[in-house]
Amino acid sequence: MSTIRFRKLTKRYGPIVAIDDLSFDVRPGKVTGFLGPNGSGKTTTLRVLLGLAAPSSGTATIDGLAYRQLPDPVRRVGAALDSSTFHPGRSAAQHLRVVATATGLPPRRVDEVLGLVGLSDSAGRAVGGFSLGMRQRLSLAGALLGDPEVLIFDEPLNGLDPDGIRWIRGLLRSLAGENRTVFVSSHLLTEVAQTVDDVVVLSRGRLVAETTLSELVERTSVVRVRTTDAPRLLDVLAAAGVQVRLIDGSTVEGRHASAEVIGLAAAEAGLPILELSRQDADLESLFFDLVHQNQEIAA
Amino acid sequence: MKIAIRLGRAEVRKLFTTKALPVSFAVAIVLAIGSVLIDAIVAGKSGTPRLGTAADVYQMLKFAAITCVVMLIVGILAAGGEFRHRTIIPTVLATPRRAMVFAVKVVVVAGLGAAFSAAIFGLGLGTTVVTLAAHGIHHLPAGVGGLYAGTVISSACFAMIGVALGALTRNTIAAIVVAIAWVLFIEQVILQAVAPDIEKWLPTGAAIGLTSAPGTGHFLPPVVAGVVLTAYAIALLAVASRTTIRRDLA
Numbered sequence: 001m002s003t004i005r006f007r008k009l010t011k012r013y014g015p016i017v018a019i020d021d022l023s024f025d026v027r028p029g030k031v032t033g034f035l036g037p038n039g040s041g042k043t044t045t046l047r048v049l050l051g052l053a054a055p056s057s058g059t060a061t062i063d064g065l066a067y068r069q070l071p072d073p074v075r076r077v078g079a080a081l082d083s084s085t086f087h088p089g090r091s092a093a094q095h096l097r098v099v100a101t102a103t104g105l106p107p108r109r110v111d112e113v114l115g116l117v118g119l120s121d122s123a124g125r126a127v128g129g130f131s132l133g134m135r136q137r138l139s140l141a142g143a144l145l146g147d148p149e150v151l152i153f154d155e156p157l158n159g160l161d162p163d164g165i166r167w168i169r170g171l172l173r174s175l176a177g178e179n180r181t182v183f184v185s186s187h188l189l190t191e192v193a194q195t196v197d198d199v200v201v202l203s204r205g206r207l208v209a210e211t212t213l214s215e216l217v218e219r220t221s222v223v224r225v226r227t228t229d230a231p232r233l234l235d236v237l238a239a240a241g242v243q244v245r246l247i248d249g250s251t252v253e254g255r256h257a258s259a260e261v262i263g264l265a266a267a268e269a270g271l272p273i274l275e276l277s278r279q280d281a282d283l284e285s286l287f288f289d290l291v292h293q294n295q296e297i298a299a
Numbered sequence: 300m301k302i303a304i305r306l307g308r309a310e311v312r313k314l315f316t317t318k319a320l321p322v323s324f325a326v327a328i329v330l331a332i333g334s335v336l337i338d339a340i341v342a343g344k345s346g347t348p349r350l351g352t353a354a355d356v357y358q359m360l361k362f363a364a365i366t367c368v369v370m371l372i373v374g375i376l377a378a379g380g381e382f383r384h385r386t387i388i389p390t391v392l393a394t395p396r397r398a399m400v401f402a403v404k405v406v407v408v409a410g411l412g413a414a415f416s417a418a419i420f421g422l423g424l425g426t427t428v429v430t431l432a433a434h435g436i437h438h439l440p441a442g443v444g445g446l447y448a449g450t451v452i453s454s455a456c457f458a459m460i461g462v463a464l465g466a467l468t469r470n471t472i473a474a475i476v477v478a479i480a481w482v483l484f485i486e487q488v489i490l491q492a493v494a495p496d497i498e499k500w501l502p503t504g505a506a507i508g509l510t511s512a513p514g515t516g517h518f519l520p521p522v523v524a525g526v527v528l529t530a531y532a533i534a535l536l537a538v539a540s541r542t543t544i545r546r547d548l549a
């Protein structure tokens with residue numbers, strides 16, 4: 001069971017602050033979505049975590065150790081950062097065999113992971129002739145090679161067709177189901193909403209949300225109630241501490257409260273409920289709200 | 300040590316699983332055999348030394364000109380190619396100890412340079428012996444052994460210089476063009492004509508000193524030339540190693 005931990009992580013490139021005082025944890029047994037628009041610092045954060053770039057200050061650790069300090073890192077952490085880290089003239093199998101040889105992994109493991117990602121038939125082909133989707137799969141095969149507890153994927157759905165996206169979603173869920181720590185970046189919340197348990201949102205290098213997906217949805221969903229006396233229900237719910245607004249003469253909308261809380265409050269006040277519905281926020285709108293709030297603050 | 304051996308095997312696998320190495324070696328073999336055969340044809344004509352004389356045999360055995368350039372290119376491709384194709388990312392993710400990765404790459408490519416140049420010299424020497432025998436000449440001049448050693452040492456040094464240039468520039472095409480232009484044109488054409496006393500202390504001048512017939516030309520004596528060339532390789536590797544270890548990888 002491995003935990004990824006960021007503490008006060010900052011990365012500057014000259015005057016540009018790519019990551020700004022980032023602190024959060026990524027827990028095992030979950031798929032954690034690392035979200036933010038392009039240029040928000042996600043990839044830089046992952047590069048610092050993996051020892052590819054040095055932090056300006058702060059720490060990024062896996063089980064308390066920096067990546068470079070990990071004994072046998074390929075067996076602890078698997079990372080698929082992008083789909084263009086292959087020599088075009090080398091075959092898929094040879095690419096993985098190079099890594100397997102360097103890390104002392106058995107050659108049969110190469111065949112196993114190629115089978116796992118559906119590339120067995122293309123194992124002997126030069127990577128230069130691969131489609132983007134095939135390269136993504138090969139990247140994932142590289143990450144899985146050491147059968148690691150921690151998996152880090154940077155935008156793994158880019159360039160995949162619907163079948164490929166469905167396959168990766170299933171893979172991520174099954175990896176988390178094996179109690180591995182799965183950390184997946186994406187610039188689209190909707191893209192990973194069906195897969196992630198936890199959500200970390202980054203904007204301009206700053207953390208703007210760290211929560212579970214269900215909490216995020218709950219926090220931003222609204223409950224609409226139609227009743228015979230909406231102004232009175234408004235007063236009742238406001239008195240109960242619910243954030244409410246009047247939609248029209250018969251409808252009230254409550255925020256940050258469950259349908260159960262609102263329904264019981266109405267019943268206790270003796271107000272008949274003609275209709276009660278929860279409306280989840282549009283995830284993409286929610287994502288943009290989170291990101292833009294921070295951008296407005298920064299501006 | 301175990302990690303270094305695994306890394307070494309991985310580096311060998313990298314070198315032998317792309318087309319660059321077999322193509323380079325094939326070209327070198329053709330050039331080595333071809334140069335001997337052409338030399339045998341033109342020997343004694345237009346003021347060139349007569350076939351079988353010491354000067355002619357030394358001219359035939361100048362395989363270092365081929366092996367040094369080939370190993371310079373192989374070294375650049377081995378190190379610069381990692382950055383060009385971004386295979387440096389899986390390489391350092393697998394082995395985060397960058398200093399060791401770099402050191403092993405240097406040792407493997409230098410070893411390959413030594414082995415390759417030894418093989419090419421052996422092949423060329425065999426071709427020379429057969430060619431001379433076909434013309435009724437059955438002896439070689441003294442100093443062939445020194446030429447053999449000089450070719451192996453200079454090729455290994457040029458391989459190391461190639462690795463350093465590849466790591467420093469991270470651009471294989473630019474590095475190859477500049478390095479070849481430097482070796483073949485700037486040093487051997489311009490500086491050798493304009494400032495020969497300076498040029499003999501430069502890498503190509505030192506390599507020529509290391510692989511020339513004893514007492515010929517104005518070049519450095521082989522031992523001094525070997526020390527100078529090795530010093531260039533070590534100095535460039537030291538700079539490249541420091542930048543490779545510290546640099547952020549994007």
